[in-house]
Amino acid sequence: MKQPKRILIMGLPGAGKTYLAEQLQKRLKQYTRKPQENSLTPFSDAEITVGWLNADEVRRHYNDWDFSREGRIRQSLRMRELADTSNTDYVIVDFVAPLPEMRHNFRADWTIWMDTIREGRYADTNAMFQEPDIYDFRITEQNGEKWADFIAEHIVDNRRRPVFDWQRETVQMLGRWQPWHDGHRALFERAIKKTGQVVIQIRDCQGWQGSNPFEIERVKSFIRRDLDPIYQGQYEIQVVPNIVNITYGRDVGYRIEQETFDDAVHSISATKIRKDLGLK
Numbered sequence: 001m002k003q004p005k006r007i008l009i010m011g012l013p014g015a016g017k018t019y020l021a022e023q024l025q026k027r028l029k030q031y032t033r034k035p036q037e038n039s040l041t042p043f044s045d046a047e048i049t050v051g052w053l054n055a056d057e058v059r060r061h062y063n064d065w066d067f068s069r070e071g072r073i074r075q076s077l078r079m080r081e082l083a084d085t086s087n088t089d090y091v092i093v094d095f096v097a098p099l100p101e102m103r104h105n106f107r108a109d110w111t112i113w114m115d116t117i118r119e120g121r122y123a124d125t126n127a128m129f130q131e132p133d134i135y136d137f138r139i140t141e142q143n144g145e146k147w148a149d150f151i152a153e154h155i156v157d158n159r160r161r162p163v164f165d166w167q168r169e170t171v172q173m174l175g176r177w178q179p180w181h182d183g184h185r186a187l188f189e190r191a192i193k194k195t196g197q198v199v200i201q202i203r204d205c206q207g208w209q210g211s212n213p214f215e216i217e218r219v220k221s222f223i224r225r226d227l228d229p230i231y232q233g234q235y236e237i238q239v240v241p242n243i244v245n246i247t248y249g250r251d252v253g254y255r256i257e258q259e260t261f262d263d264a265v266h267s268i269s270a271t272k273i274r275k276d277l278g279l280k
Contacts, residue, residue, distance in 0.1 A: 004051065005090045006083050007155070008106055010097040011114030012129060013121050016142040017094040018054060020114065023148035025050045025092055028156065048156070051086035053079060055095030067124065069099070076102035090155070096120075098129040104217055110155060111135040116142050134221040162197075162233035169195040174243060176203050176270075178212045180222040183261070183268035188227065188235070190259050198235045205242040211271075213279040 007024070009017045028050045058079060059065055066074070076097065083091045083106075097103050103111065113135040119126050139147050171191040177184060177200075191198045202219050205212050214222075220237055227235060246256075260266075 002049075002087050002089065004083060004086050004088050005109045005155075006080075006106065007090060007092045007110045007112065008097065008103070008108035009092065009094040009112045009114060010103065010132070012098075012117055012119065013096060013125060015114035015116045015120070016139075016144060017096075017114050019142075019144040020112070020139070020147060021052055021054070021092045021094040023144040024151060025052050027148045027152035028090055028092075030152075048090065049088040051083070051088040051091035053082055053086075053091060053093045053095075055079065055093070058082065058095075069128075072099065072102060072128075073105065076105040080106045096125060096129070098125055100130055100132070103132060103134075110137070110151075112137045112139060112151065114139050116140060134217060164197055164233060164236050168197060171195050171198045172201060173198055174201045174203065174240070174246075176205055176212055177219050177223065178205075178214055178270055179273060180219065180226060181268050181270060181273055183265050185226055186261055186265050187259055188231075192231065192234060196234065199238055200235055201238045201240045201243075203242050204239055208242060211274070213274065 009021050009024075011017055028048055055075065059075065062078070064071065064075070066072075075095070079093050079095060083093055093106070093108075097106065111132065111134065113132055115131075115138050120129075137147075137151060171194050173188065173191055175184070188198060188200070200223060202216060204216060206215050207213075216239055223237060
């Protein structure tokens with residue numbers, strides 16, 4: 001079964017989510033998965049398959065009209081499960097997703113925030129809705145045709161970038177990245193030159209030692225926003241335990257190296273950045 005790429009279109013009721021979803025599905029289906037000239041990306045000439053899940057239709061199917069917090073959380077988990085079993089290249093999901101927990105549960109590959117209205121038609125949803133601070137597209141006008149074209153081109157173009165090869169020699173970067181900053185970017189650029197791809201491992205340490213304020217999904221967003229414009233497909237992000245010691249025995253076939261930089265890079269401090277942001 002295919003593992004689809006999940007596209008979440010979220011926002012208040014009446015923001016234009018469903019119309020954008022309809023238009024985006026049409027646009028994505030118009031593309032074929034042909035690689036660019038001289039590309040090594042392994043795409044076939046088959047048409048792209050695109051699923052679409054509408055939250056109201058899903059609720060109707062399951063006869064579940066519980067809009068309490070618990071009911072909404074249950075709906076987000078259901079939408080994720082249905083998306084993952086769609087057996088398509090992409091699956092578009094349009095639902096309000098008013099809570100950060102719901103968006104975290106869904107774990108979209110792309111999040112589109114329809115920020116076109118200040119209030120929807122349901123007072124309880126308006127009161128509950130929390131604006132996202134992690135998203136890929138923020139749409140401020142109801143123009144489904146225009147934005148469907150723009151988003152579809154962006155998404156399909158990303159498929160034509162290099163594909164991370166799990167069998168290829170890879171450099172590991174392990175850290176907290178609280179937050180990701182220019183010094184980390186400099187280290188990444190050294191690492192990528194060694195083998196052409198990097199795995200960035202994030203220690204699961206939010207709140208550890210009274211610091212490290214950023215949750216995992218936000219750390220991921222910092223990294224992706226910095227690296228995706230150039231390096232998408234050449235790195236992977238993994239969440240790992242709060243590793244504080246790396247132990248190995250005899251020669252195991254890899255090197256552990258420390259990179260040194262000039263004073264301008266070494267002086268970049270995540271601690272100072274957090275302090276400037278008013279965080280611990």
